[in-house]
Amino acid sequence: MSKVIIALGNDISTDDIYPGRFMATVLPSETPQFAFFDRTEFNAQLKAKAFPPGSIIVGGENFGCGSSREQACSTLKGHEVAVVARSISRIFLQNSINLGLQVVICPGIEASEGDELEITADQVINRTTGQRFEQMKLPAARKGIMDAGGLIPYTRARLMART
Amino acid sequence: MGMTVVEKILARAAGLPSVKVGDVVEPKVDLAMSHENAALVINQFLEVFQGTGLAPKIWDPSRIAIIFDHRVPAESPKTATNQKKIRGFVAEHGITKFHDVRGDVGGICHQILPEYGYVRPGYVVVGTDSHTTSHGALGAFSFGIGATEMASVWSLGIAVNIEVPATIKVVVKGEFPPMVGPKDLILHLIGKLTAQGANYKVLEFHGETIRKMSTSGRLAICNMSVEAGATSGIVPGDAETLRYLREEAGVTDPIPCVTPDPEATYIQTVEIDVSTLAPQVACPHMVDHVKSVDQVAGTKVQQIVIGSCTNGRLDDLEAAADILRGKKVAEGTRMLVFPASSKIFAKALDKGIVHDLMKAGAVVMNSGCGPCLGVHEGALGDHEVALSTTNRNFKGRMGNPTGEVYLCSPVVAAASAITGVITDPRKG
């Protein structure tokens, strides 16, 4: 079970998650410090490691819209958080799968900061309110990438299979 | 059963007789574009080869384009060092479609690709930039991907696990009234569909208005298709596509166009008549927060921006100069103009457009992304308001989370520069 550390609204853009002015920083090892930088308090908590691994960011519709910057995923991955959102924009979803950031699409999710959630194979259970929400299954094709541990090992295996 | 344009393109690129929505395919990539974020792509690409015993090798260097645009000239030692690293990689791997920081062949990636004939109808184009949707203007299926996915493309030459997207047909009819154009059309459409209304879908543009529209206008509408969440926008290749590629991009080889089957299936059809459309403005902080200009007229503006991959082409600068010629930018308002490419800049010089704009008080900057993302130049002060021809107005865009960005066409921006407040150009 994991705690919701922030509950956000609809259309959270990658500019919000990782502001454009830090885009000269590219390496996944260096991006975590800028996560939600302009939400000063939340950024400080993340940097202070105030949240245990697996803590959950809840989003509304269209989470991760806007720029294709992969830093928006690597910055969250660096804090070992998971994202549960009503819907997720295409590039952000693919980037998350590619990098191994845990994302769950849960069209009906209702949760507030501080709620305890349990993510099962096909549901998200809000243990605080007792509500259960169905997950939307990720396309089977994406499973291959997740099973390989991300797109880099997946591509490496495909490459080796060719030679 | 018939296929849409994108279905036809994906079937061809995946070597299949046909595909349908939801199929998972692995299309061959015809062109793979990156900008400064190639620094991250290189990092991920080298990691793919780690431990394989294979030397890192790009599947086909002639199909890779790298354009420096986001921070040119470099704003920091960090960016300059990233650019230096990319230059080294480009030389080492024999990448020829490389556009460095230059006053002759430089510019914004989404302008350079069409301008140099790198994109053709029927191509599968991927780019590490969300506005890669732009190149649908030339009849290609063109979409944004992340850096790690690009590293995979560089290694394998295919885009792995692409789901065939559903297509929304957008039929546009009517003639634009004076002072109204393609930017107003796309802002209106985004307002109608919402910022997620086309998520995971393609916008395929049809109708007499599109057929008559220049490639410049088509680039603007496909560019902003992503703001409705679309995977891509696409205008099936036609006579104008051929004219542009032949006359402006200097392409001489055959250019086959791909058109949809008459019995193609669309998930939705949207019809728009532009003959009664007013100039549109997207208000802070969402691109789908669209109003007609009269609803926000009078809003005080400290910074006017004309440029970007959306509206930094010659016709955009010319339209602005026509309004500003002999007039002055209002006191207390600054106006920044950044042409989308060096070629456009040079043409604007030849035509006296740059002179007219400067005489009015505008600062004409080098080609590149400049103020669009505000990391480099043209950042907003605290609580300042910008009116811009760019494509995004999210909080923090233009470099300041307390700033506000309104989006509009070049004529609305130019008319407002004179008054210092958002102004209806039809009343100017």
Ligand code: SF4
């Ligand atoms: S001009 Fe703006 S939107 Fe276009 S590529 Fe540059 S940063 Fe992106």
